[in-house]
Amino acid sequence: MNNLKHDDPKIFELIQKEAERIENTIDLVASETHMPKSILEEMGSVLNHKTIEGYPGKRYHAGCEHVDVIENLAIDRMKELFGAEHANVQPHTGSAANFAVYFSVLDIGDKVLAMELSHGGHLTHGHFASMTSKAFDFQHYAVDLETELIDYEALAKKAEDFQPKMIVAGASSYPRLIDYEKFAQIAESLGAYLFVDMAHIAGLVAAKLIPSPVEYADFVSFTTFKTMMGGRGGVILCKKDYSSAVDKAVFPGTQGTTAVSNIAGKATIAKLAQEKSFIEVQHKTIASAKLLAATLVQKGYRLVGGGTDTHQVVVDVTSKAIGGTQAENTLESIGIITNRNYIPKDTGKRASGLRLGTGPISVRGIEGEYVVQIANMIDSALMNYENQEVLSDLKRDILKICKKFPVYK
Secondary structure: OHHHHHHHHHHHHHHHHHHHHHOEEOOOOOOOOOOHHHHHHHHOOOOHHOOOOEEEEEOOOOOOOOHHHHHHHHHHHHHHHHHOOOEEOOOOOOOHHHHHEEEEHOOOOOOOEOOOHOOOOOOOOOOOOHHHHHHOOOEEEEOOOOOOOOOOOHHHHHHHHOOOOOEEEEOOOOOOOHHHHHHHHHHHHOOOOEEEEEOOOOHHHHOOOOOOOOOOOOEEEEEOOHHHOOOEEEEEEOOOHHHHHHHHHHHHOOOOOOOOHHHHHHHHHHHHOOOOHHHHHHHHHHHHHHHHHHHHOOOOOOHHHHHOOOOOEEHHHHHHOHHHHHHHHHHHHHEEEEEEEEOOOOOOOOOOOOEEOOOHHHHHHOOOOHHHHHHHHHHHHHHHOOOHHHHHHHHHHHHHHHHHHOOOO
C-alpha cells in the first residue's frame, strides 16, 4: 500500500488502525466475516476500471471480453452451489437484491407480508424507515411471544386475512430454522409469490448443514459476506420463469453499472464454498454457536427462541438487569465486538437484546474451550461493567486469544 501511503497518508493510517483493531478484537457481529486475502485482492484490482451495463454478451460498452467471462463464472458457480435455475450476481448489496426482487413482479402499492423487525425481520422487509414501506403495502407477522418461534398457524391466518401478493420469509435476527415448505404451502394456497431472504445463513445452506429454501421459493436473495465468508455484495436466485423479470429489475430497473471486482469476489467465494475447508468452518460455526449458547444459559442468561440452530445467539440481557446498548458498549471496551438488537418483547426504542454470531471467530479457528472462555468473559464483563480493574484484566485476556488466533497470518 505504498501508493496509498504517498497519496493519502491519513486514509493509509486509518486503514492500518482498522487492520489492528480487527486483529486485536473478537468479532461476534453476526453480519460480519473475515474474507480470504484472495477476495481482498480481487476487490482492489484493476477490475475497478471497467464500466459495465447490461449482461454478458449484451453490454452497452465495449471491452467486456474478460469481464463477461468473470460474470458468467459467478452465475454458473452460484447456480451449481445452490441448485438454482437462475442467478443474478449484479446487486451491490443484499438490500439492493431485495429491492430488485420486489420490483421484478410487484406493482407499487401491492400487498406484502413479512416478519416484524423486532421479531427478527429486516429493514427491507417493510420497516417504516425503509423505502420498501413507501412503495408497497406491508403487514407483518410475529413470533409467538411465549416460544419466540414462528407460529405457522397464526401466519397462515394472517396471510388469509391480508391476501398478500408476496410473502417474505427469512430474517436478520432469528436463530432457529425456518420451515420453508410450510411457507410455500401458505403462499401457494393464496397464489402469492414466496421470497426468502437468506442473507445471514447462506453459508450454512451452501455447506448443506441446514435446509435450503431454493426448492420452495420463487425468489431467494443473499449476501456474499456474513456466513458466506466472501466480499460484500448481493445475489438473487430465482425460478427460470422469473429470470427475465429479475434481470430487468436489477438492470436497468434499480441499478446502473455494477462492480466487476465484487462480481469476481462472488465467483471466487462460490468456488471456495465447494471446498472441504469452507464446509469445516461452517460446521465449527454452528457448533460454536451452540456451545456459546449453552455456556450463557449456564450463566443465567435467557436466550431468544430458547437456543440456536444457526450461527446466531440472541441474548436477552435484561435477564441480568442490563440493557442492550450498555452491554454492547461494555463488551467493546474489552475487545468483544457485538451489536445490540431488538427482541420480540421490545415495544419502545431501547433494545433489550444482544445479537452474537460465531462466523468470524470460526474463520479464525477459535472454537471449543476458547468459546467457553469468551462466554465466561462476556458474563464477567456484563456483571462488572462499572469495575475498570476487572474490565482491564478481561481486555488483556481477550488480546491473548487474538494473538493466538490471528485473522491474517
